[in-house]
Amino acid sequence: MPDSLTRESTTTSVVLLATTPACRLSSGDGTLLDRLHDQLATLSVREVMVVSAGGGLGADLRGVAKIARTTTGAVVVLPADLVAHTEALALLLEHPARGTGALVAHDASASPMRPPVRVEGGRIVAAGSSFHLVPEANATFRGVLQAGEADLGSLADVAEELAELADAGRLGPVTPVEAVDLLLVGLVRSGVAVRAAGLGSLHADRVTGQNAADAAVVKLAEVDEARVKLDTSVKQDDGFFATFFVSTWTRHLVKPAVRLKLAPNTVTGISAGLALLAAVWFSAGTEAGRLAGAVLVYLSFALDCLDGQLARYTRTFSPIGAWADGMSDRLKEYAVYIGLAFGFGGTDIWYLAVAAMIAQVVRHAIDYTYEAAVADAARIGAMWGRPARSLLESHDATRSPGGVLKFAQRLERDTIARWLKKIIVLPIGERMALIAVTAAVWNARVTFLSLLCWGGVAALYQLAGRIARSAR
Structure with a gap:
């Protein structure tokens, strides 16, 4: 059962996938999981549900499906091994539309923790995983996926279908690390319009070890987050x-x-x-x-x-x-x-x-x-x-x-x-x-x-x- 932290005044729920060992890496006085919890507490989040490891990829995906079918408002799914600026999370969680979107960096340097995507007209039209390839990729997914309330049914259907395919071994050697990547692939391929929320100069990176986690935290400090917040208040695609x-x-x-x-x-x-x-x-x-x-x-x-x-x-x-x-x-x-x-x-x-x-x-x-x-x-x-x-x-x-x-x-x-x-x-x-x-x-x-x-x-x-x- 997921742990939860509730704040009734907002409409967005967060599912934290604490399913990899990296989420327990130390960061400051706590862990990466604690760090994300603290960041989410400063944003417009009604409830934070932590899905712990134990049942494998299929069980994790079914847990997401269950939450999607029983909650109201937008649902954000993100891995607890993520090191990100709070403003980067806000690009999705604080967006007024509360619609479906994913956090991306507009570069093509894909890696196992940065799956490729193709963005056209501000939307993700193709998404990848270790099993799903993306031709002409021009960006990378950075681990944060939000499903708007209108798309919660699609999220649940996709999660359940992926769980069945993963349990049957039909998606190759995919692991719980790729849960959120697979959900993005499923939403895009099911025809859901997924907004590409660009990181710009902000950072959001998943990590696998303590050295990588420490380096990612140092990387965050190199950016003046307050200045970026002011810069992003100016409409980026204006005349x-x-x-x-x-x-x-x-x-x-x-x-x-x-x-x-x-x-x-x-x-x-x-x-x-x-x-x-x-x-x-x-x-x-x-x-x-x-x-x-x-x-x-x-x-x-x-x-x-x-x-x-x-x-x-x-x-x-x-x-x-x-x-x-x-x-x-x-x-x-x-x-x-x-x-x-x-x-x-x-x-x-x-x-x-x-x-x-x-x-x-x-x-x-x-x-x-x-x-x-x-x-x-x-x-x-x-x-x-x-x-x-x-x-x-x-x-x-x-x-x-x-x-x-x-x-x-x-x-x-x-x-x-x-x-x-x-x-x-x-x-x-x-x-x-x-x-x-x-x-x-x-x-x-x-x-x-x-x-x-x-x-x-x-x-x-x-x-x-x-x-x-x-x-x-």
Whole structure:
């Protein structure tokens, strides 16, 4: 029976697999198992269940299956021989979606304790073990696997199937060391969407001996974890303008905002207020009014970035906050359109303003309907849309992307091309910059025409990409 430590206020349960001798290695005043226990106590964990060695791989997997079938909320499975930064664990345990994901390092230096995986588009599409091979691997799994509540049934089914195959010796000489690796393989091959949580500069390594454990702990101390936490509060895949002209300085406001006890929703509200003031200045129709409005638009967008950074830093996520942030973006942008149209005057400008609004609505509809379709496919695709791959196939037969998608992924590896792709799609940062510059230097007519022309190109680019992905 597993030991457990309970904290009822959160929704994530952790299964610690203390099934290898390495988990009893010394670390500080205790063992590696004790160290992990202490780290988990600082995170949003409801219950920690320790599965001890004794029954072999099959028994360990059945223990995971039993827990998956009887618990609610997300379940994290990790080996107790893991030496990791607390922030590395938080990449999964503190993620607001509480969805299915795995901790990976984006390198291809696979080893018995670092099984290979292939990551495409932020998801793990192929995973390996000593029995399962991965063609074209581009990352390694680092031992921490989280199953979202919606995927607990799949986790239980996979664990039970693996237990039967392992007991029958049909997976080769696999051992209890590979329990979590096999679970990842099973989830991926069953069609579950597994998010790849990248380690970045953080560390997470499984160890086999005392020297390796000591070296891994020393390696952790070489990283400034507090700085990494601040760095990771900045959105990693943001647009060009947000990355280089806003986040470079708003990141320094995160800690002062924490000291002032500002909530992310409060910052969102201030951002909306600045945008409304910008609309008022634009409506004056004067050169000074357009310049003041442009500055306020920029500051409003800066605070829009800051509220997300503050939420990620403090991990104070909420559905209402995400909804308010998204709605605020739309309302701020359209309020600015109205202010610009009032300030320019005349009937014709309103046609352009309405056309710009409709263009943005259509673009957002393309994005959100596609994302909704992807989410639906993720929920039901394992049943009919994406046939499960057999766990008895040692070589993963998943095809690597071809054609347009393969070319796009090659471009993604090129820094200049990657930033050009981000600029082309005209994200909100680029839109706010376009509005501010054209309104301050020229007038509202130039602003709306620029939005329509660039927005049209962006819509066609996004539509072509959606079609290519869907066709695959």
